[in-house]
Amino acid sequence: MAMSRTFSACASILFALAAMAAEPAKPLGIGRAATEQDIAVADITVLPDGAGLPAGRASAKDGAPVYLAKCAACHGDKGQGLGDFPALVGGRDSLATGKPLLTVGSYWPTATTLFDYIRRAMPYQAAGELSDGEVYALTAWILAANGIIRKDEILDRSRLARVRMPNRDGFHTGHPSLPPGPAAN
């Protein structure tokens, strides 16, 4: 009797497993297929060569009020950093010294990455709230504050892809999406 109970328990487990294996993968009745709109919202990567940059144009002048309203509380009104919040401006020529100051201006090799980073990650407490125009404006403000572009220069996707960062050649990479970059701004 004990034997046959064990046998029938095993048999029903095996049967259940076989049924699961035979069952085609069915949706669980939750969620839905991603729409093109869902994918477009998440597909925001901008590559170093500028591929993926959206339409839009703005200058550092456009960026100044947005920066003061949405960024200065943490990064300082001049981008100098406050407390533990990182500086975005300065540090040029400090990398090879005993006190390197790593900022967008001193360290980052491509300006297009700045656009990508701000759009996906800032402001820290409300990432994703900025329009593409605001992101161009803030990118221009940070680049101008670092003396990399002029304050009145209009950034759009083609100009941004051509901005040459001071530390452009400070990284060793054979990545194919990293173009040699122009010789000067």
Ligand code: HEC
């Ligand atoms: C609430 C504070 C806060 C606010 C507001 C904020 N940031 Fe940040 N930001 C941070 C912190 C913290 C980091 C570092 C994040 C990390 O390393 O993961 C950071 C990092 C950055 C960096 C990268 C710096 C580097 O060299 O690694 C950039 C660029 C930046 N922020 C731009 C902005 C801009 C533009 C705004 C305004 C739209 C903004 N931030 C608003 C807190 C803030």
